[in-house]
Amino acid sequence: MSVTTQKLFVAFLSLALFAALVATGAVDARRQAEARKRAEATLDDAANPQIARGRAVFERYSCNACHGAGGAGGINNLNAESGGKVNGLLHVSETYSVSELQERIRGGVPTVGKADPTGLEPPLKMPPFRDLISGQEMSDLVAYLMSLKPPPGEAKSSSW
Amino acid sequence: MSASSLRRWLAERVPVPMEELRKPLREELPAHLRTWIAWLGGTPLALFAIQVVTGILLTFYYTPDPARAFESVRHITLAMRYGWLIRSLHQNAAQLMIIALMLHMIRVFATRAYRRPRELTWVFGVTLFLLTLGFGFTGYSLVYDSLSYWATTVGTNLLGDVPLVGHQLLWLLRGGPDVNPNTLSRFYNFHIGVLPTLMVAAIVAHLLLVRLHGVARLEGDPRTETYEFFPEHVLREAAVAIVLLLALVVYAMARPPGLGVPADPSFTPPHIRPEWYFFPSYRWLKMVPMQVGIWTSAAFVLGMVAWPWIDAGLERLAPGRRIGIWIGTAGFLFTLVLLVWEALS
């Protein structure tokens, strides 16, 4: 192959690459549309005043300090049964009724189960909130927690 | 402002002899390099360039915090524009790079291009290969889904069994007594800081040695004609690079990257495995007692590094018998068997 022919060949390949990259635009447009729909769905909650108030209650009483921002979990709690971390709250709507959840918040969790029974006591425990949160704040908080959803594709909660 | 006055302006301020710089471009390459298999030296470099660029792009959105790592990967894959494309390119160029490296090593091995005085070129080459495996291992750990988390945990645990220094090595690697937030942060830093720096240094050393020595002549090749590095060879390498990028883009559209299940440190999935390029060692370590496995693996790597001298010794013992090629072929086939065996089980 002469150098000139080689140059033409490389030029042809570059054009093919250009065409392929243009085609990626169509694929991306579809994915972006799906992503936008999901983002709009979260706006439904953001727009719901009770859920917005509930989120404010969640932050006001520092629930996020142990349960993570937006109840995502991930805060370390050494030797806790729930994977060595404070459990997240993204699955509460699947496992609690409204009244059960209210009771849980009011009573707190005085003893956290140990992953290793011979190991040390997990340092973080949930305090009872019965004297701190009640009435409108409590219903708003519960509404917010019930609106939490795990990201799509995540396995359903297995234990707690 | 003309081209020549610009050249003069530059030459006065950057006093470099232009003729010296132009010499490598005019380098004459032996004719046997015209066959495609000889272009495999430049291919890993092209793929590494793709890795660096897509890797840097990914760092704009990735967070190396155990609580948010998987979420950031999800965000890139589903919500960012062309995130799926960048991530796919990065994942798959890695696989291609390892394959290209293996093919290049086979070619260099088969043509015995590591013979004196090119032994150090080979040593840097093996270093590059090991660094690439390091990239693969650390990179895989960053996805932080169930499979990658446990593959990394098992992989690092193996180091604990190294005699004498195993425990300290593990402590250093994990940043503490167990897998903790330090661990991910550490692996991230290896992947984007330490390894790239070492890699670039090794690439420079390797290429410098190749250029200084010139490309090794093929043993027994009677042809004496040569061709120029620039533009002919450069065009070939460019063609390969563009074809690879094209293939990666098309593959990304055909099979966009998916998402696993987020890592759960309290639950080990039933079928953890490292990436395919670790299958041979994985299978071997399952077959033999741990200490035997570790010592033989270390001997294998050392053998690879010292191969030019081992081969020279073998040539002296039995001249013309090409024992080296037989050993190499046997070693390669054995590795292949282990790989396929693990893949199928």
Added chain:
Amino acid sequence: MRDGKAAPAEATTRREFLANLLLGLAGALGAGAVAVRFLQFLSPPKPPERVVEVPAIALASIPDGGGRIAHLPGGHVAIERMGDRVRAFSAVCTHLGCVIEWQPDAQQAWFCPCHHGRYDREGRVLGGPPPRPLPPIDAVVRDGQVFVKLTVRAPAGVA
């Protein structure tokens, strides 16, 4: 061209020139497409927005004739109370974006601590560097609760 064909040397150079030109153009297109896609990646899509009426604060928590700042998911809001009615503005100083404070002083109602911008009860600039008055925000009072109309954006980090 005496014999109807270009001399061989000329034809080669022209062919070479065309090849170089084509290579240059095609290369530019290819490289350009790559660069464009990368830049698009670095530029996150605009998150969807919605104008929504959001509960801000209880009317009673604002002293009559006074003002308070409410920090809401949709932004910071400066609220003035006049009996049972309220007036609201964006609490973001129009100078360089600091959050203003309620600091009544003669005509002054709001004060920006960063560069000492001063606003009156209508949000107009009294002094200091702010270039524009505070943008007003629709606000109503219902059942003792102040509601404001804000543009709410989908939270970042949502796929």
